[in-house]
Amino acid sequence: MKQPMQDADTATRIILAAEALFASHGFAQTTLRQITAKADVNLAAVNYHYGSKHGLIEAVACRFVDPLCRTLDQMLAERLAADAAAPRVEELLELLVRTLLQVQDRNASALALFMRLLDLAYMPGQEELRQFLSASYAPRLASFLQLLRKDCAPMQDNEFFWRLHFLLGSLVFTLSNYETLNQLEREAGHEQPDIERILHRMIPVISAGFQARAESTLMCRV
Amino acid sequence: MKQPMQDADTATRIILAAEALFASHGFAQTTLRQITAKADVNLAAVNYHYGSKHGLIEAVACRFVDPLCRTLDQMLAERLAADAAAPRVEELLELLVRTLLQVQDRNASALALFMRLLDLAYMPGQEELRQFLSASYAPRLASFLQLLRKDCAPMQDNEFFWRLHFLLGSLVFTLSNYETLNQLEREAGHEQPDIERILHRMIPVISAGFQARAESTLMCRV
Amino acid sequence: MKQPMQDADTATRIILAAEALFASHGFAQTTLRQITAKADVNLAAVNYHYGSKHGLIEAVACRFVDPLCRTLDQMLAERLAADAAAPRVEELLELLVRTLLQVQDRNASALALFMRLLDLAYMPGQEELRQFLSASYAPRLASFLQLLRKDCAPMQDNEFFWRLHFLLGSLVFTLSNYETLNQLEREAGHEQPDIERILHRMIPVISAGFQARAESTLMCRV
Amino acid sequence: MKQPMQDADTATRIILAAEALFASHGFAQTTLRQITAKADVNLAAVNYHYGSKHGLIEAVACRFVDPLCRTLDQMLAERLAADAAAPRVEELLELLVRTLLQVQDRNASALALFMRLLDLAYMPGQEELRQFLSASYAPRLASFLQLLRKDCAPMQDNEFFWRLHFLLGSLVFTLSNYETLNQLEREAGHEQPDIERILHRMIPVISAGFQARAESTLMCRV
DNA sequence: AATGAATGAGTATTCATTCAT
DNA sequence: CATGAATGAATACTCATTCAT
Numbered sequence: 001m002k003q004p005m006q007d008a009d010t011a012t013r014i015i016l017a018a019e020a021l022f023a024s025h026g027f028a029q030t031t032l033r034q035i036t037a038k039a040d041v042n043l044a045a046v047n048y049h050y051g052s053k054h055g056l057i058e059a060v061a062c063r064f065v066d067p068l069c070r071t072l073d074q075m076l077a078e079r080l081a082a083d084a085a086a087p088r089v090e091e092l093l094e095l096l097v098r099t100l101l102q103v104q105d106r107n108a109s110a111l112a113l114f115m116r117l118l119d120l121a122y123m124p125g126q127e128e129l130r131q132f133l134s135a136s137y138a139p140r141l142a143s144f145l146q147l148l149r150k151d152c153a154p155m156q157d158n159e160f161f162w163r164l165h166f167l168l169g170s171l172v173f174t175l176s177n178y179e180t181l182n183q184l185e186r187e188a189g190h191e192q193p194d195i196e197r198i199l200h201r202m203i204p205v206i207s208a209g210f211q212a213r214a215e216s217t218l219m220c221r222v
Numbered sequence: 223m224k225q226p227m228q229d230a231d232t233a234t235r236i237i238l239a240a241e242a243l244f245a246s247h248g249f250a251q252t253t254l255r256q257i258t259a260k261a262d263v264n265l266a267a268v269n270y271h272y273g274s275k276h277g278l279i280e281a282v283a284c285r286f287v288d289p290l291c292r293t294l295d296q297m298l299a300e301r302l303a304a305d306a307a308a309p310r311v312e313e314l315l316e317l318l319v320r321t322l323l324q325v326q327d328r329n330a331s332a333l334a335l336f337m338r339l340l341d342l343a344y345m346p347g348q349e350e351l352r353q354f355l356s357a358s359y360a361p362r363l364a365s366f367l368q369l370l371r372k373d374c375a376p377m378q379d380n381e382f383f384w385r386l387h388f389l390l391g392s393l394v395f396t397l398s399n400y401e402t403l404n405q406l407e408r409e410a411g412h413e414q415p416d417i418e419r420i421l422h423r424m425i426p427v428i429s430a431g432f433q434a435r436a437e438s439t440l441m442c443r444v
Numbered sequence: 445m446k447q448p449m450q451d452a453d454t455a456t457r458i459i460l461a462a463e464a465l466f467a468s469h470g471f472a473q474t475t476l477r478q479i480t481a482k483a484d485v486n487l488a489a490v491n492y493h494y495g496s497k498h499g500l501i502e503a504v505a506c507r508f509v510d511p512l513c514r515t516l517d518q519m520l521a522e523r524l525a526a527d528a529a530a531p532r533v534e535e536l537l538e539l540l541v542r543t544l545l546q547v548q549d550r551n552a553s554a555l556a557l558f559m560r561l562l563d564l565a566y567m568p569g570q571e572e573l574r575q576f577l578s579a580s581y582a583p584r585l586a587s588f589l590q591l592l593r594k595d596c597a598p599m600q601d602n603e604f605f606w607r608l609h610f611l612l613g614s615l616v617f618t619l620s621n622y623e624t625l626n627q628l629e630r631e632a633g634h635e636q637p638d639i640e641r642i643l644h645r646m647i648p649v650i651s652a653g654f655q656a657r658a659e660s661t662l663m664c665r666v
Numbered sequence: 667m668k669q670p671m672q673d674a675d676t677a678t679r680i681i682l683a684a685e686a687l688f689a690s691h692g693f694a695q696t697t698l699r700q701i702t703a704k705a706d707v708n709l710a711a712v713n714y715h716y717g718s719k720h721g722l723i724e725a726v727a728c729r730f731v732d733p734l735c736r737t738l739d740q741m742l743a744e745r746l747a748a749d750a751a752a753p754r755v756e757e758l759l760e761l762l763v764r765t766l767l768q769v770q771d772r773n774a775s776a777l778a779l780f781m782r783l784l785d786l787a788y789m790p791g792q793e794e795l796r797q798f799l800s801a802s803y804a805p806r807l808a809s810f811l812q813l814l815r816k817d818c819a820p821m822q823d824n825e826f827f828w829r830l831h832f833l834l835g836s837l838v839f840t841l842s843n844y845e846t847l848n849q850l851e852r853e854a855g856h857e858q859p860d861i862e863r864i865l866h867r868m869i870p871v872i873s874a875g876f877q878a879r880a881e882s883t884l885m886c887r888v
Numbered sequence: 889a890a891t892g893a894a895t896g897a898g899t900a901t902t903c904a905t906t907c908a909t
Numbered sequence: 910c911a912t913g914a915a916t917g918a919a920t921a922c923t924c925a926t927t928c929a930t
Contacts, residue, residue, distance in 0.1 A: 173391025212430035617835025652878035653871040
């Protein structure tokens with residue numbers, strides 16, 4: 001079983017420190033000095049173990065993408081084995097949420113980190129990271145997406161592509177800014193829901209979005 | 223009539239260059255050197271005209287927030303004058319979309335910039351920018367939000383708060399990453415829709431999200 | 445009669461602002477921006493009226509050296525006219541103190557400024573300022589110094605030169621750091637004397653220093 | 667044995683270059699570029715080894731304050747062991763002078779540097795440096811000051827405080843401007859005494875100042 | 889396997905000064 | 910007589926990376 005940070009080996013200590021700092025300050029804003037200081041290792045150790053800051057980010061990414069894909073696949077298989085009926089959108093999103101929360105268990109700020117990672121991957125100049133993630137990520141999610149689309153309103157491929165990114169935007173924005181949004185709620189005197197609560201709030205909203213009837217292309221033009 | 227960048231005065235040249243660079247590279251990643259080089263202006267001119275990089279960002283923000291609020295208010299007033307019936311969610315979103323597109327007319331990457339600005343404002347350590355925007359922004363949007371909520375599914379204040387940020391996330395993520403998403407579509411062999419098309423695609427999805435019946439609090443717990 | 449700063453002409457407004465800032469922050473630490481901001485004049489006005497920052501410093505200097513020399517000469521003449529006896533060191537220092545306090549009347553921080561000016565003049569690379577002051581300053585003080593030396597212990601020219609600078613050091617250090625020293629006294633729970641009090645405290649100390657019998661040169665060697 | 671600057675390690679080369687430049691140009695006027703150029707070292711090395719310019723100044727300070735305190739304590743102890751009689755003011759000042767000269771041995775401009783450091787510490791906005799020095803400096807000088815006061819004329823605490831600073835002013839002004847004063851002597855055709863000679867000239871003057879009878883408070887008021 | 893030292897290229901910002909108007 | 914705009918050179922400081930050990 002893994003020990004806490006001070007007992008782990010250098011490479012692991014770096015990863016753990018990097019995860020926490022990337023999650024709370026973002027990738028560009030986090031410096032190698034901050035990471036190595038928090039990990040209590042030598043500044044050069046990052047380059048030694050991961051080649052570069054970019055290499056470290058990819059290593060961090062792998063530690064999330066792998067278990068996430070595995071868990072989602074597994075949950076999906078279990079559901080399909082237990083019930084022959086095609087899963088509804090809400091069910092699929094519930095599976096996704098439970099998968100995310102399971103990843104989250106490892107580390108309080110894990111989801112924020114993961115969402116920041118997605119955000120980064122879509123930025124210009126990050127083609128390398130994008131393709132790296134896409135290569136190890138997209139194929140394993142294909143079956144999930146296929147099932148999802150089956151229970152959506154009928155739509156073309158590109159319509160689905162965009163709706164998927166609308167959903168992704170909600171997820172990325174809400175979770176990577178979770179701290180700030182929570183603070184705004186606190187200032188407004190509202191309860192501050194935990195991440196689980198927020199994810200569940202998202203399910204009916206996203207479901208309705210996927211199931212909404214698409215405008216006809218012609219009607220879209222003003 | 224205003225000439226293109228090379229003929230405008232220094233302050234304007236700086237703003238125009240900054241808008242373009244901020245939109246495509248983000249705020250932190252854009253350096254004053256890049257801006258002043260693109261504007262063909264002395265490095266110290268930014269500090270002379272805007273005090274600091276932060277001041278420049280706020281100036282850029284104002285150039286979008288001001289006309290955006292004005293246009294939205296005006297469109298809303300026209301709609302209410304023309305038709306006594308309370309506007310539906312779709313109508314309100316349509317007004318918002320038309321407002322955004324009008325701001326967009328000024329500058330090809332204007333919306334991406336504006337969305338990056340919102341993204342930045344929610345980041346930790348940007349309380350100052352957040353409050354600056356909130357102070358000049360929030361009050362003028364209050365009536366829009368009030369009308370929006372009237373046609374939503376019934377829900378509590380905090381539920382509305384979160385749904386609003388789900389929507390905001392879709393907008394911010396999709397539009398600030400418009401270039402990347404378009405490229406992905408190109409690689410997939412799909413048509414590459416313009417921003418107008420994407421925004422109209424969003425309307426039914428977002429509308430459905432706002433009108434979806436909220437899960438009861440008890441049911442949210444797994 | 446002179447009006448307060450806001451009504452004076454540009455050149456005077458600059459001088460007044462400069463005096464205050466130079467006195468409290470020192471010459472090198474005070475920027476032309478601070479001066480012109482405080483004087484509420486254009487940044488370029490300093491260069492326009494005084495040629496350069498250095499020119500401004502010399503102008504400030506003149507406004508102190510001139511009345512100081514005049515007052516000291518006059519007081520000395522009055523004393524010599526009233527009493528044929530050669531003045532004692534204490535009397536001469538008392539005249540000097542009264543002269544300084546009179547200059548001080550014009551402006552609360554005038555003495556600190558004047559002392560900072562002397563400090564600056566002795567710094568390396570300030571030969572120009574030193575000679576400027578020396579040319580308009582030294583000759584008019586010659587008679588004062590002659591009288592002073594007559595009541596000192598007998599000593600050679602160079603011994604007198606150094607003792608004079610020991611005195612000058614006490615004056616310059618104490619008065620230019622008056623704010624700081626006062627604060628230290630406050631922290632120690634002592635009364636915070638005004639400048640007049642401090643100068644009078646200095647008289648017997650300095651007098652004793654001038655009248656102390658010089659060590660023979662031979663004895664100085666360890 | 668230590669080699670001259672070119673053979674020492676980077677951190678030492680920086681310190682040595684900084685000492686020389688700080689001594690001759692002052693702290694604010696000396697730039698990191700000048701220091702690193704003189705030390706023949708990368709510009710970033712200062713920050714690497716000392717964190718900041720301020721950190722470098724404190725490091726320079728420590729290299730003087732530490733041996734100075736140690737030497738003075740030791741000399742005082744030796745004197746007290748050798749002779750049971752309470753030391754006179756002149757003796758104490760002689761000890762101080764010998765201590766200063768010993769520090770001086772290390773580096774030609776060491777005393778000028780040290781005096782500039784004291785000067786800086788009394789400036790407004792240097793509370794941090796002042797307290798840093800005061801914390802490591804003042805306690806170790808307490809016994810010296812106590813003995814000094816015992817042989818002074820009787821006076822109150824605050825009178826002693828000010829006289830001490832009159833003395834300090836003489837020291838700081840004379841030694842930090844040693845180069846300039848020497849040049850003035852040269853121009854006047856006098857011999858140019860070395861620092862040892864000047865310090866010994868100061869002893870009887872300062873002694874007389876400490877032993878002068880204080881004016882009564884009432885008499886001080888004009 | 890790991891690190892202390894070092895570095896080149898970069899950052900935003902500040903400064904006194906100049907100049908066209 | 911005065912000024913708004915502009916600027917070149919400099920400031921302290923930071924960064925990811927490299928390299929000898």
